[in-house]
Amino acid sequence: MAPRLQAEHDLPSAELNAIEERLNGDNRRLTGCNDDQGLIFALRDETGHAVGVAAGYSWAGIAELKLMWVEESCRGRGYAKALLNAFVAEAAARGARRIWVSTHDFQAPGLYQKAGFERMAEFAGWPEGHSNIILCKTITHQ
DSSP: OOOOOOOOTTOOHHHHHHHHHHHHHHHHHHHOOOOOEEEEEEEEOTTSOEEEEEEEEEETTEEEEEEEEEOGGGTTSSHHHHHHHHHHHHHHHTTOSEEEEEEETTSOHHHHHHTTOEEEEEEETSSTTSEEEEEEEEOOOO
16 A cells, blocks of 8 residues: 555654654764754743753754744843853864854844854745844854
């Protein structure tokens, strides 16, 4: 019986994660780089509730920051900068040469630029009326 194509917009996270791990296994095999690992810092309040996160991964000499968020009530206190600095420091400690991040013009491109990230690309109209900005920080190892 041949596989059938169907929409599954609510695919369970566990199944999607398992498929992503299969892709990562292919990537490891094809590149010979098997040093991939999560890179996550969380900011928690006194009850243990996450009020901020910098989450991504490192692999093959790079790191990607996939999710950066600080709860609105905690913004303006330097927490985003602290999360970003921790992420960058850990990526550097793992030997990453570059860190990539994608953000929108209405989010935090200025935060990344102040931290030494350079604009590499900008996609206008994503979403309509705005831009998606790709930034990269090059890490020099001494």
